Amino acid sequence: MxxxxxxxxxxxxxxxxxxxxxVEAVGDAMLxxxxxxxxxxxxxxxxxxxxxxxxxxxxxxxxxxxxVDAVILANRSASIKNDNDYLATISEGRYYPSPALFVYTLPxxxxxxxxxxxxxxxxxxxxxxxxxxxxxxxxxxTMSNDLQSSNLQTVLAGWVECSEPNRFNAKLQIxxxx
Amino acid sequence: xxxxxxxxxxxxxxxxxxxxxESVKAGRSGLKRYVNRFADVEPFCASLFDTPxxxxxxxxxxxxxxxxxxxxxxxxxxxxxxxxxxxxTKGDNLELLKPAQQIAHYFxxxxxxxxxxxxxxxxxxxxxxxxRLLETGIYQHAIVIGCDLQTRFIVxxxxxxxxxSPDPCKPFSPDRQGLNLGEAVATIIYTxxxxxxxxxxxxxxxxxxxxxxxANHLSAPSRTGxxxxxxxxDVMEGFCPADIDLVGVHGxxxxxxxxxxxxxxxRAGLQNxxxxxxxxxxxxxxxxxxxxxxxxxxxxxKDSNNTSQMLQVIKMLSGFGGVNAAIRIQCE
Numbered sequence: 001m002x003x004x005x006x007x008x009x010x011x012x013x014x015x016x017x018x019x020x021x022x023v024e025a026v027g028d029a030m031l032x033x034x035x036x037x038x039x040x041x042x043x044x045x046x047x048x049x050x051x052x053x054x055x056x057x058x059x060x061x062x063x064x065x066x067x068v069d070a071v072i073l074a075n076r077s078a079s080i081k082n083d084n085d086y087l088a089t090i091s092e093g094r095y096y097p098s099p100a101l102f103v104y105t106l107p108x109x110x111x112x113x114x115x116x117x118x119x120x121x122x123x124x125x126x127x128x129x130x131x132x133x134x135x136x137x138x139x140x141x142t143m144s145n146d147l148q149s150s151n152l153q154t155v156l157a158g159w160v161e162c163s164e165p166n167r168f169n170a171k172l173q174i175x176x177x178x
Numbered sequence: 179x180x181x182x183x184x185x186x187x188x189x190x191x192x193x194x195x196x197x198x199x200e201s202v203k204a205g206r207s208g209l210k211r212y213v214n215r216f217a218d219v220e221p222f223c224a225s226l227f228d229t230p231x232x233x234x235x236x237x238x239x240x241x242x243x244x245x246x247x248x249x250x251x252x253x254x255x256x257x258x259x260x261x262x263x264x265x266x267t268k269g270d271n272l273e274l275l276k277p278a279q280q281i282a283h284y285f286x287x288x289x290x291x292x293x294x295x296x297x298x299x300x301x302x303x304x305x306x307x308x309x310r311l312l313e314t315g316i317y318q319h320a321i322v323i324g325c326d327l328q329t330r331f332i333v334x335x336x337x338x339x340x341x342x343s344p345d346p347c348k349p350f351s352p353d354r355q356g357l358n359l360g361e362a363v364a365t366i367i368y369t370x371x372x373x374x375x376x377x378x379x380x381x382x383x384x385x386x387x388x389x390x391x392x393a394n395h396l397s398a399p400s401r402t403g404x405x406x407x408x409x410x411x412d413v414m415e416g417f418c419p420a421d422i423d424l425v426g427v428h429g430x431x432x433x434x435x436x437x438x439x440x441x442x443x444x445r446a447g448l449q450n451x452x453x454x455x456x457x458x459x460x461x462x463x464x465x466x467x468x469x470x471x472x473x474x475x476x477x478x479x480k481d482s483n484n485t486s487q488m489l490q491v492i493k494m495l496s497g498f499g500g501v502n503a504a505i506r507i508q509c510e
Contacts, residue, residue: 108498109396109499124389126499127293
């Protein structure tokens with residue numbers, strides 16, 4: 001297994017393959033700035049929650065020239081920010097449950113957003129783990145050549161975490177099997 | 179392949195896999211109509227426990243019962259060679275990692291637990307990652323737990339989607355109106371090598387698993403059943419449709435899901451293979467569904483097998499995020 005590209009995004013910084021990308025905005029606004037700079041033609045971005053926006057822009061920047069067979073992501077707090085947003089729509093006395101918010105109350109939705117955009121009809125998986133390192137054995141086991149009949153060559157894998165508005169971090173990699 | 183050496187189900191239909199299986203076989207359903215269960219929520223039909231349950235205690239109880247049933251193989255949960263894998267969508271009041279850690283801690287397990295959160299396919303995906311981790315030698319034993327309890331959060335959300343049927347669900351019927359939610363916990367213990375001194379070392383073996391995204395829509399399945407079809411073709415590799423003895427379908431009884439599954443099954447040539455659908459008995463138990471339904475399908479296959487031949491059983495699921503998953507198990 002080898003990593004060919006990597007991106008790290010925090011609310012104040014973006015580092016692509018070790019090079020800092022200069023951004024003006026911070027937090028959620030920075031994700032919009034990245035979208036406008038690197039994507040631009042996918043208005044569905046504006047319907048996404050922060051976790052999906054984060055994973056989506058990170059994937060878009062990484063996958064410019066690479067097609068992946070699978071998307072395997074993880075984080076620590078699942079979809080808790082979206083869960084809280086949805087809860088606000090069902091508070092007692094103000095009960096208007098929002099289907100648009102409810103759909104984002106699953107962390108694997110971000111893998112679905114990436115799969116739709118990049119036409120990934122291979123595996124998409126989402127794990128909730130204590131720390132990013134815990135994903136390593138899962139990736140190793142998933143990419144193991146001995147097991148895969150469908151032969152995974154390239155995987156988009158990594159950590160996408162968003163616990164509160166404007167608090168997030170992502171570290172995504174393209175991993176090759178040889 | 180990996181061996182199932184223990185399993186358990188606790189649901190409104192009973193405590194223990196056998197009690198649940200016998201209930202389903204006798205045609206009993208856990209579905210009831212609830213009028214004032216949650217504030218503001220419209221009346222709904224679901225399979226719920228009579229009294230509120232603690233997520234972690236329920237999981238622990240199920241694991242303990244599954245460990246007791248482990249014939250021939252001693253599983254030491256304190257062993258660093260064992261890993262806990264929890265399949266859940268909404269966990270313990272929206273907490274996913276914490277209950278998994280509490281469960282692993284209770285059993286003295288030193289490893290970080292894995293929570294699989296792949297929407298309604300989680301219970302099958304959890305078995306697939308268990309298989310991979312065991313087969314690559316990263317672990318020796320995996321304790322796979324599926325659990326979800328129904329809350330105001332979940333019921334209101336599915337109602338906002340207009341996905342709930344006000345009456346007991348009717349999977350694959352032309353007049354089906356949607357799904358019913360359900361509560362349950364189920365545990366399967368997989369191991370790489372079962373004990374040698376036992377004549378019947380395992381309940382079944384997990385032979386193949388596959389996960390595919392439709393890459394089509396977040397909350398509606400593909401019209402061509404693409405992801406589900408690909409999963410079926412993967413787990414049938416080396417087999418023809420006539421070799422498959424039973425398919426445990428998802429059968430949520432929503433208009434789109436059942437249509438999609440029918441298309442995927444037909445494309446895979448499985449239209450004439452017997453199907454099992456369990457939602458009218460236990461509701462859609464979300465994170466528990468894949469674990470629970472695998473156990474009942476395996477028991478049903480064994481129960482009806484009056485030959486000495488091995489049976490091939492497929493369990494398939496689909497969920498939000500466009501994800502589909504399937505496994506093939508082999509049982510005597």
